[in-house]
Amino acid sequence: MTISYRTGLGLALLSAALVACSSGTPTEAASPPAVTSAATPAATPADTASGGSAGETAPRVRFTEFARLEKPVAMAVRKGDRTLYIVEQTGRLRAVTDGKVAQEPVVDLSAEVSGGNEQGLLGVAFHPGGDFLYLDWTDRDGHTHVTEWAFKDGKATGRRDVLTQEQPYANHNGGQLAFGPDGYLYIAFGDGGSGGDPQGNGQNLNTWLGKILRIDPRGTPYKVPGDNPFVATNGAKPEIWAYGLRNPWRFTFDSETGNMWIGDVGQNAWEEVDVQPRGKGGQNYGWNIKEATHRFRDGDATGDLVDPVIEYPLHEGGNCSVIAGYVYRGKKITGLEGRFLYGDFCAGWIRSAPAGEPERAENLGEVKQLSSFGQDHDGELYALSLDGPVYRIEVAP
Numbered sequence: 001m002t003i004s005y006r007t008g009l010g011l012a013l014l015s016a017a018l019v020a021c022s023s024g025t026p027t028e029a030a031s032p033p034a035v036t037s038a039a040t041p042a043a044t045p046a047d048t049a050s051g052g053s054a055g056e057t058a059p060r061v062r063f064t065e066f067a068r069l070e071k072p073v074a075m076a077v078r079k080g081d082r083t084l085y086i087v088e089q090t091g092r093l094r095a096v097t098d099g100k101v102a103q104e105p106v107v108d109l110s111a112e113v114s115g116g117n118e119q120g121l122l123g124v125a126f127h128p129g130g131d132f133l134y135l136d137w138t139d140r141d142g143h144t145h146v147t148e149w150a151f152k153d154g155k156a157t158g159r160r161d162v163l164t165q166e167q168p169y170a171n172h173n174g175g176q177l178a179f180g181p182d183g184y185l186y187i188a189f190g191d192g193g194s195g196g197d198p199q200g201n202g203q204n205l206n207t208w209l210g211k212i213l214r215i216d217p218r219g220t221p222y223k224v225p226g227d228n229p230f231v232a233t234n235g236a237k238p239e240i241w242a243y244g245l246r247n248p249w250r251f252t253f254d255s256e257t258g259n260m261w262i263g264d265v266g267q268n269a270w271e272e273v274d275v276q277p278r279g280k281g282g283q284n285y286g287w288n289i290k291e292a293t294h295r296f297r298d299g300d301a302t303g304d305l306v307d308p309v310i311e312y313p314l315h316e317g318g319n320c321s322v323i324a325g326y327v328y329r330g331k332k333i334t335g336l337e338g339r340f341l342y343g344d345f346c347a348g349w350i351r352s353a354p355a356g357e358p359e360r361a362e363n364l365g366e367v368k369q370l371s372s373f374g375q376d377h378d379g380e381l382y383a384l385s386l387d388g389p390v391y392r393i394e395v396a397p
């Protein structure tokens, strides 16, 4: 299959963003921590006891650089292990312990990955028990692999492809991997690319493209959970968990509620964040019938369309691609408890909003070339910049 990367679409592709914004010089990185003051005053202690309820404002935070890598785009932690495992888009999985980057990569796929703007090594997750490692990456032909390694004593061995997916275009590969509270592996796929979803993949249940999958990766090659929403639907892929997505570059699970937060990168006009209540599979997030809450094309849906809980306009203030983060469940930042963090790749702003009132977002700070967020065992959060820095989000002094 030929991979044709179409340029000049003028879309909200992450790829377009990467190109458009790569000329920005990472001047902040050389200076002390890229601290940005929050637009809102610090919450008073009285405001912060429960977190996320009406009337509260976000606290002040700072972004402290603690490591520097080559195009970091994803982060994961492993049970019983303090190391942060960070993906370099260029193909290496790096181990960072106490801010020190191990010289030897955990896995090196740099000779095998493709190098397009939305391609490369894109996602990482560890099996809940910590014994297996999973990476999502695109090969030299642009096709997606989810690959497993056995992991022991800091070493990855026994490589095995869990699944592969042909990609019709170079963009919209999704790439996020995460284990849910149910112990299953969730895998994000974009709509296959180009612009406007020309193949109609988002609404087609007979392809993984434009979906989030849910599988048990410990099988030959994997197992489909019996309670997946479309296992009994004729013509539907049984691995599908959610559909109607354009490019769910990042999704996360709220470690307290189990709800899934999905950042779906928009087409011409709107960026969106969708929320899926814990365990509620089979939802249709609308693409390409709708772009966020707005009609994108004519046609009927096969089910109810679920509108996003957050949308914001593209091309306004430099916006280009939504980056979904986490609901903060850490202990160190009083007042951030229960707030969902997200940002925009090009504009660089980071906002937080009460998980129960996501429309009440407030500015939290700024990270240039924001590519992803990370979460450690304690629920503390990190922001990754494609320019190289990985920042720990901390209480402002």
Ligand SMILES: [Ca+2]
Pocket: 244, 264, 272, 285, 286, 287, 290, 291, 292, 308
């Ligand atoms: Ca949508």
